[in-house]
Amino acid sequence: MSDNNQFEPVIVGFTCNWCSYRAADAAGMARIKYSPNVRLIRLMCSGRIDPQFVLKALSEGADGVLITGCHPGDCHYVEQNYKTLRRYALLKRTLRQMGLEDNRVRLVWASAAEGRILAEEIDKFVSDVRALGPLNWIKMATTTYVDPAPASA
Amino acid sequence: MSEKVGVYICHCGANIAGVVDVAALSHWAGELPDVAVARDYKFMCSSLGQELIEKDIQELGLTRVVVAACSPHLHEATFRNCCKRAGLNPYLFEMASIREQVSWVTANKTVALEKSKALISGAVHRVIHNQALEPIIVDINPNVLVVGGGITGIQAALEIADAGYHVYLVEREPSIGGHMAQFDKTFPTLDCSACILTPKMFSAGTHPNITLLTWSEVEKVDGYVGNFTVKVRQKARKVNTELCTGCGICEQKCPKKVIDTVFEAGMGLRKAVYTPFPQAVPKYPVMDVQNCTFFQKGTCKACEKFCPTGAIDFKQEDKVVSFDVGNIILATGWDLFDCRRIPQYGYGRLANVYNSLEFERLSNAAGPTGGKVILRDGVTVPQSVGIIHCVGSRDKNYNPYCSAICCMQSLKFAHLVKEKTGAQVYNFYIDIRTPLKAYDEFYQHILETDETRFVRGKVAEVTDAARLPGEEGKLIIQVEDTLIGKQRRIPVDMVILSAGLEPRHDAKEVAKLFGIGCSADQWFIERHPKLDPVATMTEGVFVAGVCQGPKDIPLSVTQGAAAAARVIGLVNRKQVSLEPVRASVNAEQCSGCRICNNQCPFNAISFLVDKGVSEINPALCQGCGTCVAACPAGAITGSHYTNAQILSQIEGILEVELGQREAVPA
Ligand SMILES: Cc1cc2nc3c(=O)[nH]c(=O)nc-3n(C[C@H](O)[C@H](O)[C@H](O)COP(=O)(O)OP(=O)(O)OC[C@H]3O[C@@H](n4cnc5c(N)ncnc54)[C@H](O)[C@@H]3O)c2cc1C
Ligand code: SF4
Ligand code: SF4
Ligand code: FES
Numbered sequence: 001m002s003d004n005n006q007f008e009p010v011i012v013g014f015t016c017n018w019c020s021y022r023a024a025d026a027a028g029m030a031r032i033k034y035s036p037n038v039r040l041i042r043l044m045c046s047g048r049i050d051p052q053f054v055l056k057a058l059s060e061g062a063d064g065v066l067i068t069g070c071h072p073g074d075c076h077y078v079e080q081n082y083k084t085l086r087r088y089a090l091l092k093r094t095l096r097q098m099g100l101e102d103n104r105v106r107l108v109w110a111s112a113a114e115g116r117i118l119a120e121e122i123d124k125f126v127s128d129v130r131a132l133g134p135l136n137w138i139k140m141a142t143t144t145y146v147d148p149a150p151a152s153a
Numbered sequence: 154m155s156e157k158v159g160v161y162i163c164h165c166g167a168n169i170a171g172v173v174d175v176a177a178l179s180h181w182a183g184e185l186p187d188v189a190v191a192r193d194y195k196f197m198c199s200s201l202g203q204e205l206i207e208k209d210i211q212e213l214g215l216t217r218v219v220v221a222a223c224s225p226h227l228h229e230a231t232f233r234n235c236c237k238r239a240g241l242n243p244y245l246f247e248m249a250s251i252r253e254q255v256s257w258v259t260a261n262k263t264v265a266l267e268k269s270k271a272l273i274s275g276a277v278h279r280v281i282h283n284q285a286l287e288p289i290i291v292d293i294n295p296n297v298l299v300v301g302g303g304i305t306g307i308q309a310a311l312e313i314a315d316a317g318y319h320v321y322l323v324e325r326e327p328s329i330g331g332h333m334a335q336f337d338k339t340f341p342t343l344d345c346s347a348c349i350l351t352p353k354m355f356s357a358g359t360h361p362n363i364t365l366l367t368w369s370e371v372e373k374v375d376g377y378v379g380n381f382t383v384k385v386r387q388k389a390r391k392v393n394t395e396l397c398t399g400c401g402i403c404e405q406k407c408p409k410k411v412i413d414t415v416f417e418a419g420m421g422l423r424k425a426v427y428t429p430f431p432q433a434v435p436k437y438p439v440m441d442v443q444n445c446t447f448f449q450k451g452t453c454k455a456c457e458k459f460c461p462t463g464a465i466d467f468k469q470e471d472k473v474v475s476f477d478v479g480n481i482i483l484a485t486g487w488d489l490f491d492c493r494r495i496p497q498y499g500y501g502r503l504a505n506v507y508n509s510l511e512f513e514r515l516s517n518a519a520g521p522t523g524g525k526v527i528l529r530d531g532v533t534v535p536q537s538v539g540i541i542h543c544v545g546s547r548d549k550n551y552n553p554y555c556s557a558i559c560c561m562q563s564l565k566f567a568h569l570v571k572e573k574t575g576a577q578v579y580n581f582y583i584d585i586r587t588p589l590k591a592y593d594e595f596y597q598h599i600l601e602t603d604e605t606r607f608v609r610g611k612v613a614e615v616t617d618a619a620r621l622p623g624e625e626g627k628l629i630i631q632v633e634d635t636l637i638g639k640q641r642r643i644p645v646d647m648v649i650l651s652a653g654l655e656p657r658h659d660a661k662e663v664a665k666l667f668g669i670g671c672s673a674d675q676w677f678i679e680r681h682p683k684l685d686p687v688a689t690m691t692e693g694v695f696v697a698g699v700c701q702g703p704k705d706i707p708l709s710v711t712q713g714a715a716a717a718a719r720v721i722g723l724v725n726r727k728q729v730s731l732e733p734v735r736a737s738v739n740a741e742q743c744s745g746c747r748i749c750n751n752q753c754p755f756n757a758i759s760f761l762v763d764k765g766v767s768e769i770n771p772a773l774c775q776g777c778g779t780c781v782a783a784c785p786a787g788a789i790t791g792s793h794y795t796n797a798q799i800l801s802q803i804e805g806i807l808e809v810e811l812g813q814r815e816a817v818p819a
Contacts (some may be wrong), residue, residue: 010807011761012803012806012807020400021226022226024250024253024254025224025226025250025253027258028250028252028253028254028257029253029257031257031258032258033258033259033260033679034258036255036258036259036261036264036265037267039268039271039275039806040250040254041275041799041802041803041806042225043778043779043794043799044734044776044777044791044794045777045778045779047752047777047778047779048777048778048779048781048782048794049782050781050782050796050799051782052796052800053799053800053803056800056803057803060803060804061682061807062803062807067627070286072673073670073671073672073673074670074672074673074678075670076670076678076690076777077670077690077755077775077777078517078664078665078668078669078670078690078754078755079670079754079779080754080779083752083779083783087782094693100572104605113493115583116476119258153519
């Protein structure tokens with residue numbers, strides 16, 4: 001149990017639709033209590049994660065970002081999480097150059113059966129980010145987005 | 154552009170309401186910008202709950218709906234349908250999982266309320282950017298491709314052909330039949346394998362709805378569910394099948410003998426022009442150019458001289474045929490674990506150590522010894538035989554999985570050895586696994602009647618180095634008998650290694666060709682391990698039999714039939730509707746860098762050279778979004794997961810938190 005005045009980080013988490021989101025479902029079904037600091041956003045695949053999502057979260061007030069997906073070899077789109085892995089390495093390097101602590105962005109694989117593992121990883125991550133204290137990045141200016149029109153058929 | 158959002162908060166009985174203050178939540182949600190109405194209700198998914206939403210859509214003119222309840226994997230479809238019934242496009246709906254992600258996993262009620270607010274705020278921000286989408290409708294070509302003519306593929310092909318649709322059955326070897334054609338008897342009933350398989354092979358070979366393409370391989374697959382174009386290479390048989398009657402004279406007259414490493418598992422010989430076995434389907438032989446005297450030395454042509462119909466054609470070339478199908482079933486089966494990888498078992502070094510397929514041929518009345526179980530010297534009948542289970546299976550150093558069939562196959566061998574030779578048989582096992590219909594009865598029967606000795610323990614070594622009297626000239630099996638807790642040395646004349654089933658050596662390439670996935674140990678991945686075992690993540694591509702994972706013949710046949718049923722169902726519908734979660738390129742923004750071109754495992758992205766831009770085929774795209782994140786020009790949009798949707802969701806989530814930065818007890 002944490003004491004009353006400790007810092008509670010806010011964390012944005014990304015999941016894929018197939019493994020890691022279902023791991024969160026599984027943790028729920030098993031009633032596993034874990035740190036409430038992570039808010040999950042469901043994508044179809046971890047391959048959808050654009051570095052700008054991570055930057056956006058950090059600049060909007062998140063103290064850390066969790067990226068999750070299927071285990072290597074289990075991606076439902078064959079091999080896209082290997083691309084996630086490569087992009088993650090690049091992203092970490094960029095963030096390091098920007099002066100961000102290593103522990104603020106983390107990649108975790110969890111299969112649909114691994115509710116307990118996901119919960120444990122979340123607990124660990126939250127406590128690591130908590131140890132770093134708040135991240136006070138300047139809020140990015142823009143708040144309106146316009147998607148490019150899809151290709152006309 | 155102002156939207157009218159309805160937010161609905163489910164109590165889920167006490168599941169959510171017991172932890173989250175739903176009344177406060179709903180009151181708070183009602184105050185959010187763009188939210189026209191927020192309500193909480195006992196069970197949103199009940200018909201009354203759904204009617205509540207439908208009524209609001211119609212009476213209040215809601216343009217967006219958010220339901221905060223259980224996981225979308227449970228009820229997203231329910232609420233999408235509910236929106237649709239009320240005339241709202243189902244994709245203008247979002248769900249926030251405040252049960253699985255909040256009430257079930259959070260003890261502290263204050264924090265639970267805050268987390269629920271964050272998730273709902275994220276959903277509300279996101280839903281405003283949702284776009285109305287329509288499912289993609291495509292026509293289905295009724296023809297079907299089945300790859301692999303083992304028992305699984307044969308079963309699938311026959312079911313579809315009997316239902317009245319055309320099947321192309323592509324088999325790599327000269328004949329269909331697969332591994333089952335090599336076996337002597339089949340467990341647990343011990344019926345002769347050929348007797349039950351041959352009629353099915355014959356039906357597949359003569360069925361008017363089946364085009365058999367043997368000695369052939371798929372080279373290229375283009376297209377998507379309902380509309381695949383397949384290119385198949387038919388290797389040159391050097392035999393004109395229009396003229397050949399399958400009389401077998403060429404094979405008789407061919408002077409060149411070759412060890413048959415495929416069908417006879419290295420135990421017997423075949424000719425350079427051959428059919429692998431007498432009941433082969435089709436009956437036409439193939440010429441093994443690597444070993445044919447004419448091809449190697451320039452003279453011979455005995456086959457040509459004697460062929461009564463002039464069917465031998467030395468000039469015949471490979472032929473590439475192309476055809477269209479709507480669905481594909483992969484039934485490519487397995488390879489046997491290579492026992493040489495465990496050198497301490499002596500396979501390949503000690504003559505009388507056999508693998509399981511070799512023993513099948515040895516025991517088979519149509520095999521090289523006419524079914525006599527004798528040692529490699531060709532005469533000696535073994536007096537004692539050791540059968541080692543789990544070779545290469547359930548072992549971290551080789552394959553961690555259980556091959557599912559080896560226990561039963563080892564028991565079958567124990568019985569056959571006893572029956573044919575009267576030898577003393579030892580079975581060395583780690584655990585006996587006989588879980589299916591009539592399997593344990595078979596085991597009990599062997600225990601009671603066959604005088605087989607069962608030794609529980611993993612064999613450490615098979616050696617011919619005699620140390621004790623009575624071991625000379627024997628193979629000594631060194632094992633720790635874990636039931637008596639003692640090391641034992643058991644001398645035998647013959648050792649049979651029950652090697653495990655492995656994925657085909659080329660499983661990865663085949664998976665890639667058809668745009669499906671392999672698990673870490675290389676079996677093809679099914680869409681869902683329990684609830685969708687024959688579909689794959691690629692629409693229109695199904696898997697069946699051992700290529701999906703180790704299993705016996707009954708289960709393989711069941712999966713073959715199941716895959717066929719799925720395909721027939723699709724073909725009967727004539728059209729499929731696909732989820733409109735797809736990527737598309739905005740040609741004006743595309744710089745033509747081609748970075749996205751190698752991002753797609755489904756080959757959905759192509760480069761239009763004339764226009765200098767990339768294009769995505771919506772029917773091939775499965776919607777993962779990987780290319781969207783890769784495009785440096787931001788030219789690719791992933792529908793239903795657009796940047797605007799996701800970035801707004803992030804903002805929405807963090808908006809709640811920004812006001813709540815003070816410490817909250819966990
Ligand atoms: C020694 C032994 C004994 C066994 N005895 C029994 C028994 O008694 N009872 C029982 O129930 N089960 C038994 N089994 C299990 C049984 O062998 C399998 O369940 C069965 O073979 C599965 O059939 P399949 O069609 O899926 O695969 P396979 O029999 O392997 O057939 C696959 C076919 O696909 C072809 N192929 C592969 N790749 C391609 C490609 N890329 N393109 C075209 N064609 C391709 C192959 O040439 C082959 O013809 C035994 C297994 C072993 C090892
Ligand atoms: S990555 Fe983007 S800009 Fe480059 S070719 Fe693909 S769509 Fe065009
Ligand atoms: S979203 Fe995924 S499946 Fe679709 S084109 Fe892009 S990479 Fe291929
Ligand atoms: S689908 Fe889970 S990482 Fe790709």
